[in-house]
Amino acid sequence: MLPTAPLFAGLAGIAAALLQFAGALKTTPALAGLPFDLTLVCGLALCGLLPLLLAGGGWRFGRALALPLLGAAGLWLWWVVAACWAVNGNAATAKLVPIVLVGPVMLVAGLLVGADAAGRRALTRAVICLGVFTGAAVAWGVANHAVVLGGAIGADPARTRVQYQLVGLAVATAAGLVASGLVVARGRLMLALRGILLLGLAAAALIPGGRAAFLAMGGVVVLMPALLLWLRGTPGRAMLWLAAMLLSALAGLVFVLTDPGRFDGIRTIERILGDPADGPEERVAMWRAALRMVDGMGIGPGGFPQAAGFGADPGMHPHNHALEALTEGGLPGLVLWLLAFGGAALVALARLPRVAPERAVAIGTLVLPVAVTVMVSTDLSNRMAWFALGLALSLAVERRHV
Numbered sequence: 001m002l003p004t005a006p007l008f009a010g011l012a013g014i015a016a017a018l019l020q021f022a023g024a025l026k027t028t029p030a031l032a033g034l035p036f037d038l039t040l041v042c043g044l045a046l047c048g049l050l051p052l053l054l055a056g057g058g059w060r061f062g063r064a065l066a067l068p069l070l071g072a073a074g075l076w077l078w079w080v081v082a083a084c085w086a087v088n089g090n091a092a093t094a095k096l097v098p099i100v101l102v103g104p105v106m107l108v109a110g111l112l113v114g115a116d117a118a119g120r121r122a123l124t125r126a127v128i129c130l131g132v133f134t135g136a137a138v139a140w141g142v143a144n145h146a147v148v149l150g151g152a153i154g155a156d157p158a159r160t161r162v163q164y165q166l167v168g169l170a171v172a173t174a175a176g177l178v179a180s181g182l183v184v185a186r187g188r189l190m191l192a193l194r195g196i197l198l199l200g201l202a203a204a205a206l207i208p209g210g211r212a213a214f215l216a217m218g219g220v221v222v223l224m225p226a227l228l229l230w231l232r233g234t235p236g237r238a239m240l241w242l243a244a245m246l247l248s249a250l251a252g253l254v255f256v257l258t259d260p261g262r263f264d265g266i267r268t269i270e271r272i273l274g275d276p277a278d279g280p281e282e283r284v285a286m287w288r289a290a291l292r293m294v295d296g297m298g299i300g301p302g303g304f305p306q307a308a309g310f311g312a313d314p315g316m317h318p319h320n321h322a323l324e325a326l327t328e329g330g331l332p333g334l335v336l337w338l339l340a341f342g343g344a345a346l347v348a349l350a351r352l353p354r355v356a357p358e359r360a361v362a363i364g365t366l367v368l369p370v371a372v373t374v375m376v377s378t379d380l381s382n383r384m385a386w387f388a389l390g391l392a393l394s395l396a397v398e399r400r401h402v
Contacts, residue, residue, distance in 0.1 A: 005056030006118040012049040013122030016113050018042040019106075020387055021130050024166035028137035029146050032160045043102075046109055053112050053119065062396035064347045071339025072107060072389065075325070076100045078332050079301050079380075086300025087307055095302035098381040106383045110390020114363055115397035124177050124362050131174020132197070134167050135204030142207055149208055165377055168205060168213025169369050169384070175201035176220025176365035180358075183225040183241060184232070212376050216369035221245065224365045231357035283319055283376070290318040290327045298330030317379040324379055344392040345371075351395035360395065367392050 018025070019042035025031050026038055079099055086092035113119040141147030141160065148159045175198060182194040198221070205217050222245040229238035289308040293299060299307050304327055310316035318324045325337035348367070352360045370388035378385065 005053065005058070005116075008049055008052040008056065009113070009116040009119035010122040012046060012053050012109070013113050013116075013119040013124075014126045015042050015046040015049060016109050016119075016387065017123050017126035017130060019046055019109075020384055021127070021134070021166070021170045023163060024134045024170040025130065027160065027162045027166065028134055029141045029160050030137055043105075047105060050105075050109060050112060053116065058399045059115070060398040060400065062398075064350065064396045065393055068340050068343035068347060068389075068393055071336050071341075071343055072103075075329075075333065075336040075340055076103060078329055078336055082298050082300045082329055082333065084300070085297070087303035091302030091305070092300055095381055098383060099301070102383050103386040106386035107390040107393075110387040110392075111394050111397060112390075114366075114391040114394025116399050117359075120359065120362060124366070127170070127366065128174045128177050131170045131172075131177075131201060135171040135174075135201055135207075138162055138167050139204055139207050162208065164208035164210040165213060165373065167208045168210025169216070169373060171201055171205045171208075172213045172217035172220065172369045173366060175205065175217050176224050176369070177362065179221045179225045180228050180361050180365060183229055183237070212373050213369065216372040218249065219372065220365045220368050222249075224361050224368070227352075227364065228357050228361040231353070231360060286316070286318050287320060287323060290320070290323040294326055294330075296330050298326070298328050298333055301328055303328055319377055319379070321374040321378075321380060321385065341374075341389060344389050348392040348395050355395055363391050363395055 019039065022039040022042055026034070031038065076099065079096060083089075083092040083096055113123055138147060138149075141162065142149065146159055147162045149162050149164055178194055178198045178201060182191065182198060185191045185194050202217070202221070205214055222242065226238040226241045226245075229235070229241060286308070290304065293304075293307055304310075304318055304324065305316040308316070318327055321341065322334065322337060326334040329336070348363070367388045370384050374382070374385045
């Protein structure tokens with residue numbers, strides 16, 4: 001490994017974190033008015049750093065990567081082929097650009113940054129900082145009536161529209177990383193600081209309104225620290241953490257249900273308890289529509305909105321990766337998606353006991369919130385999913401000094 005490799009890896013980790021959560025950063029009041037595109041700048045920086053990171057040497061790629069990478073490559077190729085019979089050519093082109101061009105870059109970024117110790121350390125620290133910043137910025141904006149939650153177009157042109165899914169993901173991921181650090185913290189001061197930070201992030205997650213992100217935060221805060229303790233050979237402490245978190249969740253649920261009115265205006269709780277204007281019926285209707293139009297070869301990239309009667313709105317996708325792959329890519333699309341994403345999940349699970357516990361838990365915390373989101377919200381063109389795929393596969397990659 002070249003002497004400058006840790007530097008390039010650290011910079012790549014920071015750039016990857018910024019690119020992964022650029023959407024959340026751009027919706028905060030402090031950064032909404034940037035004179036440049038933060039996504040483009042971070043993407044160019046990452047593209048410049050990845051070759052330098054790879055050229056540093058010391059890489060060992062496991063054989064388990066073969067099938068998931070083959071599935072991902074096949075999925076990109078098949079989406080290009082399926083575009084030949086797409087319902088809408090413009091929609092297909094708009095879908096292909098982020099999938100076929102951005103997807104491979106994000107997958108490679110996750111693969112390399114996740115496997116390098118310095119890059120992974122910089123990535124996790126940057127994600128914690130970004131989660132704290134976005135959570136605090138949105139909380140401040142709501143308190144001062146400077147933002148409109150949910151990204152509702154036309155809600156108030158004088159305010160910044162905040163996309164609750166993206167902010168919630170940033171906060172949830174940061175909370176999971178902080179919680180994992182909390183259970184192994186040494187010293188009362190560090191323990192207290194991490195505990196306060198975790199409580200602050202949990203409170204911030206209640207504000208934006210992202211139900212999937214809140215569910216993902218619960219998952220990483222409860223499961224990832226317990227997994228870390230279990231892998232470190234302390235199953236008793238792991239079970240104690242699980243019991244404490246579950247009892248805390250139960251106490252919180254009872255507290256909310258005794259008087260839901262006290263939480264008026266706290267968007268996440270309002271949506272979880274069932275906002276009549278924002279129920280799950282629309283999501284279920286999309287899934288049913290996707291299942292009804294399944295055929296052998298699919299309807300082509302970006303064809304679901306028009307085929308389901310939603311017009312040309314790209315936001316009306318099936319909101320489930322597997323259903324989108326099946327509907328738009330047909331049976332070949334579903335098989336390739338399962339090979340790529342399902343194969344990555346199997347690789348990550350198989351590698352858990354073979355890598356350092358801290359590494360396994362860090363990768364799991366970074367991947368799980370996105371994994372939850374892709375099954376209930378986002379689509380294949382979301383770069384966050386491809387980066388998470390690379391991170392999961394990075395557990396089968398080693399970088400050693402040479």
